[in-house]
Amino acid sequence: MMTTRADLLAARCRPRTAALDAGAAAQLQALLPDWTIDHGRLTRSFAFKNYHRTMAFVNALAYVSHTEDHHPEMTVTYNTCVVRYDTHSAHGLTDNDFICAAKADALYQQAAVPA
Numbered sequence: 632m633m634t635t636r637a638d639l640l641a642a643r644c645r646p647r648t649a650a651l652d653a654g655a656a657a658q659l660q661a662l663l664p665d666w667t668i669d670h671g672r673l674t675r676s677f678a679f680k681n682y683h684r685t686m687a688f689v690n691a692l693a694y695v696s697h698t699e700d701h702h703p704e705m706t707v708t709y710n711t712c713v714v715r716y717d718t719h720s721a722h723g724l725t726d727n728d729f730i731c732a733a734k735a736d737a738l739y740q741q742a743a744v745p746a
């Protein structure tokens with residue numbers, strides 16, 4: 632059972648075919664206050680100082696996506712990256728989406744200079 636942000640950060644994605652029900656998804660979302668559920672997808676917009684920093688984040692998150700085999704949609708502009716997660720194989724949200732969202736937050740917090 633994942634009840635803290637630290638649980639999400641320590642967890643690894645696993646193949647999932649069953650979506651969480653709305654209550655379970657809301658419980659996990661409460662651990663990630665910067666994320667919303669929009670059109671069934673876990674969504675956050677990240678802001679940066681410039682394109683270089685935006686792309687550094689995009690590449691770092693791509694690496695996490697590779698290691699977790701769980702891939703967000705990323706919409707990139709000069710100074711923003713909107714990240715959207717859902718689980719195609721489950722046709723909805725699974726714990727994998729929340730695990731990766733927590734890891735994206737951690738990458739963003741790791742930036743040497745704040746956005």
Ligand SMILES: C[C@H](O)[C@H](O)[C@H]1CNC2=NC(N)=NC(=O)C2=N1
Nearest residue numbers: 700701702703717718719720721
């Ligand atoms: C075989 C492999 O596990 C699947 O194609 C993975 C890859 N990345 C994925 N990413 C996302 N976001 N949802 C998935 O269901 C998914 N499935």
